[in-house]
Amino acid sequence: MNSVVTTDISVKAISRFLADQSYGRTGVGFAVRSEDYFHSHGGIGLDEYINMTYNNHVGALVGVSLGSDYGKACGNDYTNNVEPEQYGPHYQLEETEWYNNETKEQKDHKALKEMVLPIEIFNRGGWECRLKRNKSEIIDPSNRALPAENHENNLIAQSAQYISEKMGGFHGLVANSTRGHIIANLKDQQGVRRNVHIQWRHVSGLEFPGFRPLIMVVVPEDDYLTEVWEANEVSQIKFEEAMSHTTIVIGLFMALTTFISIWVALIVTMPLKRLKSEFIKISKLDIDDSDKRDEISFIREIASIQHSFRGMRMGLKSFCKFVPFAVVKRIVGGDVSATLLGVQKRTVTVMFADIANFTPFVEKFPLESVMLVLEEYLTAMVSVIEGQGGTIGDFIGDCIMAFWNSPLDQPDHAQLAINAAFAMEQKLKTWNEIWGKQGLPPIRIRLGIHTGEVLSGNIGSPVKMKFGVVGDTVNLASRVENLNKFYGSSRLLTDATYKCIADKVICRPVDKVAVKGRKGETLLYEPMAMEDVQDQKELKKIAEATSKMLSLFWEQEFEKTYELTEEHLRLYPHDEIIGSLQEKAREFIYNPPGSKWDGVNRMDEK
Numbered sequence: 001m002n003s004v005v006t007t008d009i010s011v012k013a014i015s016r017f018l019a020d021q022s023y024g025r026t027g028v029g030f031a032v033r034s035e036d037y038f039h040s041h042g043g044i045g046l047d048e049y050i051n052m053t054y055n056n057h058v059g060a061l062v063g064v065s066l067g068s069d070y071g072k073a074c075g076n077d078y079t080n081n082v083e084p085e086q087y088g089p090h091y092q093l094e095e096t097e098w099y100n101n102e103t104k105e106q107k108d109h110k111a112l113k114e115m116v117l118p119i120e121i122f123n124r125g126g127w128e129c130r131l132k133r134n135k136s137e138i139i140d141p142s143n144r145a146l147p148a149e150n151h152e153n154n155l156i157a158q159s160a161q162y163i164s165e166k167m168g169g170f171h172g173l174v175a176n177s178t179r180g181h182i183i184a185n186l187k188d189q190q191g192v193r194r195n196v197h198i199q200w201r202h203v204s205g206l207e208f209p210g211f212r213p214l215i216m217v218v219v220p221e222d223d224y225l226t227e228v229w230e231a232n233e234v235s236q237i238k239f240e241e242a243m244s245h246t247t248i249v250i251g252l253f254m255a256l257t258t259f260i261s262i263w264v265a266l267i268v269t270m271p272l273k274r275l276k277s278e279f280i281k282i283s284k285l286d287i288d289d290s291d292k293r294d295e296i297s298f299i300r301e302i303a304s305i306q307h308s309f310r311g312m313r314m315g316l317k318s319f320c321k322f323v324p325f326a327v328v329k330r331i332v333g334g335d336v337s338a339t340l341l342g343v344q345k346r347t348v349t350v351m352f353a354d355i356a357n358f359t360p361f362v363e364k365f366p367l368e369s370v371m372l373v374l375e376e377y378l379t380a381m382v383s384v385i386e387g388q389g390g391t392i393g394d395f396i397g398d399c400i401m402a403f404w405n406s407p408l409d410q411p412d413h414a415q416l417a418i419n420a421a422f423a424m425e426q427k428l429k430t431w432n433e434i435w436g437k438q439g440l441p442p443i444r445i446r447l448g449i450h451t452g453e454v455l456s457g458n459i460g461s462p463v464k465m466k467f468g469v470v471g472d473t474v475n476l477a478s479r480v481e482n483l484n485k486f487y488g489s490s491r492l493l494t495d496a497t498y499k500c501i502a503d504k505v506i507c508r509p510v511d512k513v514a515v516k517g518r519k520g521e522t523l524l525y526e527p528m529a530m531e532d533v534q535d536q537k538e539l540k541k542i543a544e545a546t547s548k549m550l551s552l553f554w555e556q557e558f559e560k561t562y563e564l565t566e567e568h569l570r571l572y573p574h575d576e577i578i579g580s581l582q583e584k585a586r587e588f589i590y591n592p593p594g595s596k597w598d599g600v601n602r603m604d605e606k
Helices: 003-008 011-019 154-166 169-173 222-256 258-283 300-320 325-332 358-364 367-387 413-437 472-487 495-501 536-554 558-571 576-590
Strands: 028-033 061-064 071-073 096-100 116-118 127-131 142-144 179-187 193-202 213-220 342-355 391-396 399-404 445-461 464-470 491-494 505-514 522-530
Touching: 011 028, 011 061, 028 154, 154 169, 154 179, 154 193, 154 213, 179 391, 179 464, 213 222, 342 358, 342 367, 342 413, 342 464, 342 472, 367 391, 367 399, 367 413, 391 464, 399 413, 399 472, 413 445, 413 491, 413 495, 413 522, 445 472, 445 495, 464 472, 472 491, 472 505, 472 522, 472 576, 491 495, 495 505, 495 522, 505 536, 505 576, 522 536, 536 558, 536 576, 558 576
Parallel strands: 445 491
Antiparallel strands: 028 061, 028 213, 071 116, 071 142, 096 127, 179 193, 193 213, 342 399, 342 445, 391 399, 445 464, 491 522, 505 522
16 A cells, blocks of 8 residues: 555544445444554554554454544553553553442443443543542543444444454454454344344455554344335335225215216326336345336325335345345245255356456555446446346455356356356446546456356354355366466366357367366366357467467477467467467477476466
């Protein structure tokens, strides 16, 4: 992270950012430190934090969406000093206590972690820090970072306590990944137990020396489902009231004139028929991508039903953002297995998509521009993948992991993945034109695709789980994506995927490789285009030429291979795959690999 970005980052800025976000009706967002550091506050830019040098460790708040973002410490000292300094004597945690002169409430180190009182509770008045052995001796409290477990908001405090007790603390939370999601049963602000979704991730763009925040989002599950339940109840009541009023209105108007009766009947029943059709769709979780803005009826009861229906649809759409759509559809459809822990073997096609040279891009441009481009890029790519029936498995920084043929059966899953790969590159061309007009460089992506057997289903424990896929197939797809760096290519697939799409996609062989840590060899292919493209003859000619050159190379005919690559590069000077082959042929001309060489390129890097 360069210094220009660092100086713009502050704890207050993080709090303001979190406060601007939406977390359902009662959810919260907060940020904590995820690693220890001492005496290192460069670039934070918050005066209250200057003196916080003894408890700036894992779990300390560095921003919240609401409530206290720091606290007051009651004489706590972590140095075990007993000698006074120029700033006064040292006091251990067990020597002091908080006391409220108005409510007579007392808090010691057993009830209050690190003796840090949230600033909002302190500012309500009446609190003083005093010595236990001499209660008349009052100590001036100091500003300190607030441990998340001390926060006055129950969702923040209890989620932090849950992570500390059940998941090895915030260090353990991010030991193996930069993001995650669990479901825990916690008490809310009123003391009622609720299922709560806890999500976390490191925001790499906010890291700088001495400050690596972990962003946490805590949202009660029924923030979304309550809207659905309430909307259903209200809709049933209002529907009955509306039908009752409809009958009265129709009866009165029929007595006056048949024409008016028909006119009123149409006005009343048409929106109800539309609502009925929409309710049937909702019961099947058939939710459109864009919010519908149907004309609101001027009849109050029907208008109320329409507003309730919109709230219910928005609640379900929000819930689908946290859980794969296909899984939510199974749950709403009554599939009990969708909520149970367990996996099954399935053959799937896995894709990894990563932005090439993203780190230099982040270092060169302002954080705001980087985050905007990343949001637009991920939104566009997710739309393409889901449009081809894919399931988003994970976001790993700027990398996307997606898979096909789970949880739904998709016999042509390999072809769908290839379709998505070509469509993603086309979509990216459009966005590169837009970003270019904003003075931003074009983005290039690397794609790796592999087909094989995985364990698919709800992975985790009975109290917290997520839907996903695991296995060697996932690992190899990730390695294949990374191998694009060695060949200068943008997309690679394995022979397992090639066998599924060979008759529909023009491909050419690239190399035989053995990736580090995995037995056996893998034949790599580059998908060049679909069979129905206009210039397919030219592409097939290139594919055949590549195949011939590789055959000679594997037969150790390195000089012939080099001559053919020279001819090819005169016609296609930007073909980096053939350029890579030429370099290897040149090397083996002068340093032959020996008679036992099997043609396999063994990779030393993952």
